[in-house]
Amino acid sequence: MKPTLADATRGRILFGGDYNPEQWPEETWRDDVRLMRDAGVNSVTLGVFSWAKLEPRPGEREFGWLDRLMDLMHDSGIGVVLATPTASPPPWLGRLHPDTLPVDQDGRTEWWGGRQHFSHSSATYRRYAAAITEDLAARYATHPALTMWHINNEYCTYDWSDQAAARFRGWLQRRYGTLDALNTAWGTAFWSQGYGDWEEIHTPRHAHYLKNPTQVLDFKRFTSDMLLECYLAERDIVRRHTPHLPVTTNFMPLWAGQDAWRWVEEEDVVSVDLYPDPRDPLGAQHGALVQDMTRSQARGPWMLMEQAAGPVNWRGVNHPKPPGLNRLWSLQAVARGADAVCYFQWRQSRQGAEKFHSGMVGHAGEQGRTYQEIKRLGAELARIADEVTDSHSDNDIAVLHDWHSWWAGAHEGRLSTEVDYAQVLTAWHRALWEAHLTTDFAHPEHDLTGYKLVVVPQLYALTDTAIDNLLAYVRQGGTLVSGFLTGVADEDDRVRPGGMDARLRELFGIRTLHEWWPLEAGESVECDGFRGTLWSEEIEKTDDARTEAAYKGGDLDGLPAVLRTGRAWYLSTLPEPPELRGLLRRIGAEAGVRPVLDGLPPQxxxxxxxxxxxxxxxxxxxxxxxxxxxxxxxxxxxxxxxxxxxxxxxxxxxxx
The missing domain is CATH 2.60.40.1180 (Golgi alpha-mannosidase II)
Structure with a gap:
């Protein structure tokens, strides 16, 4: 049985964050420990960006400073999540081995001086990353402070280099087997793109006009898989040394570059970084969406690896969190399944690119409001830990989400750049959240039988297996509600006959989908009881379908905007937030879904x-x-x- 988050928490809520003591004189460390203990910190992450400190020159190792830190943490009763430092290679690696540096789609090298400057396809990078990981794991495997491994950090690099192209060709050969199969999948008969030799295929670099959509789709799949290979190589090393300790790497919230459904199958602990804007009136809803998705990926407790105690440093204007907001959003994460509440970072940096990114101890020091609020939160998390850790609740609603569908729907030649998948997904989740209906997330091929209501905000590309799964769910008595642009294409981004899969058209009561009518920015269409935004469709319904709301006026006057057959609903536009909320509340009530509490105030x-x-x-x-x-x-x-x-x-x- 693989280790879990419970093996690291041991009945506690992990509380702490990234600790970068190499930025500070060693005499500061004991003061840090004093403040950590006062604040109830029981876990720190060490080594995330320490490669140059650990390996100042090729093959050399300087572990003495980390030895002292590990001992100090253990003596102080603070556990260590030890990171492999491979997200930020030292300058000497790029200088001596330029093949380790990624290349963008315009052929420009991404140089050292920032972070994440590594090519996931570079054999040299992988060799050096494995070597430092091997030595870390061998040295600290038996150290009593070690509680968990954290591999790399925020995997987010793309690479269009020649070496990436070579690996891409190998990936395509494994996927398709033959060039004939690839040419068919990519539709290369269009624009004279037929490939007669594998060497003709490159990464989808800068082109004169629109790139082949399926080539771009496969490149995104390939990138996710290459990054996963890097993760697995390091994970397997530390797992060999410490099979009893859990391993994680931190996702960025709703990031397009990783197929997280695939990744979570390889993690012991699912963790995420979460930074809602304190000025965003929907910041709490964004947090709830990410937390719901992460809990669903983990199928249980999960880890909030990073958040900000105050302002960040990357927005145009970086606002602090007003008093109480950090506590509120931290406890919201615990409510939605987090058994670890952690921050970037412990002590706010005085130099470097993130010196204005907040820390648990800010520039104001221990008398500052931020640290005083951290102390209160640490005490409260300790107070409730016994009652909430390693527990969860079942939800009656599943929101379907799939990275491959997202990637396919984002191609350059789409009908409307105003339709953004992440924004549509957020709009539907917001409607459910504001209706006080708690949700899980699921992949469209997952078992859905435990849910009373399944919501599909938008799934442009669906496999036959996924479609069969949705049909079976409705046949078995489930209620399905879908948004527009769902089931348009297959997994190769090939438009299905009729503009929507025939099985789905039958399910929703659509005889003919004549035309898509995208809307301009700020444009809306009048419908019975609401205004639609972003999109509209010219639909002819079947005789047994019921029009729940029709378009009013314009070219679509009288045609269905909301269509229903039995337990299947289809929305051909996006109602404005209050109306979408009301509609989903009504559909949920018919399906037997109720809020946790009735009559709650809006906020x-x-x-x-x-x-x-x-x-x-x-x-x-x-x-x-x-x-x-x-x-x-x-x-x-x-x-x-x-x-x-x-x-x-x-x-x-x-x-x-």
Whole structure:
């Protein structure tokens, strides 16, 4: 049995973050430990960007400083998540081995001086990465401070170099077998693109006009797979030395570059970095979406690897978190399944590109508001850990999401650049979140039988297996609601006859999909009871289908905007947020789905985790919410009966 997050948490909520002590004189370390203990920190991540410190020259090793740190952490009762430092190679590697540097699609080399400057396809990079990983694992495998391995950091590099092209050709040969099969899949009869020799195939570099969409799609698949190969090579090394310890790497939220459904099958712990904008009125909803997706990938507890205690440094204007918001968003993550709440980083840097990115200890030091709030949060997480860790709740709704469909739908020659997959997905999740309906995420080929409602915001490309899965789900009594541009293409980005798979057209009651009518930015269409945005469609329905809402006026007057046959619903436009929320609430109620709590104020979120009920006020004003029955608030120890008052950014964790 592979190790899990529970093997690292040991009944606690892990609390801490990236610690980069090499940026500070050694006399600072003991003061850091004092502050960590005062704040309840029980876990730090070491070594994420330490390659140049560990290997200052090729083949040399300087582990003494890390030895002292590991011992210091153990003596202080703080566990270590030890990272392989391979996300940021030292300058000497790029100077001596230029083949380790990635190349962009215009042929420009990405040089050292930043981070993530490595070619995932470089055999030289992989050899040096394996060597430093091997030596780290051998040295610290038995160290009592070590609790988990963290491989690399935020895998996010693309590479269009010659060596990437060579690996791409090998990847394509394994996928297709023959050039005839590749030419068929890529549709190379168009624009005289037929390939007669594997050596003619390159990465999809800068072109005079539009690139072949399926070539680009396969390149995205290839990139995800190459990065995964890099991860697996390092994972297998540390696993060989420490088979009892869990291994993770941190995802970026809803990033397009990795097929995370594929990656999570190779992780012991699923972890994510999450940085909502404190000025975004929907920041909490963005957090909820990422947390729901990560919990669903983990199929249980997960790790919040990075968040900011205050401002970040990469937005045009970087605002701090107002008092209470860091606590609120951290407890929101715990409510949605996190058993680890961690930060980038422990102490705010004084130099370098991220010196204005906040830390748990900011430039104001231990008297600063940020650190004082961190201390309060650490105490509260310790207070509730026994009641919530390693628990979860089942949800009745699944939102379907697939990276391959996202990649296929983003091709250059699409009908509307206004339609952005991530924004459509967010809009549908927002509607469910604002309706107080908690959700899981699932792949379209996953087992859906446990859900009362399955929501498909948009899945442009679907495999036959996925389509059969959706049909079987409805036949078995499930309720399915789908947005526009779903089932248009197959896995090779080949448009299906009729503009939508025939089985789906029959399911939704569409006799003919005559034309797609994309809308301009800011344009809308009038429908019965709402306005539609982004998109509209010229649909002729079947006799047994029911028009739930029709277009009003214009070229589509009287045609169905929302169509229903039995338990299957199809939306050919995107209703504005209040109307989409109301429609999904209605469909959910018919399917037997109910909110965790009824009658909640708009800015209040209720999430059940195991036997604990988290009630969170995302508003700036105090609110009162109905919570029928008598409960104990784990955060305060007080008794709550029938009604709960929460202050600005207030949180309660209730148990019967």
């Amino acid at each position: 209040v979120e209720a999430v059940r985790r195991g036997e604990s009920l988290f009630v969170l006020n995302h508003g700036r004003e105090p609110v009162t919410a109905k919570v029928p029955g008598t409960h104990r608030d784990l955060l305060t120890g007080t008794t709550v009966t029938d009604e709960l008052t929460l202050g600005r950014y207030g949180v309660a964790v209730l148990r019967p």
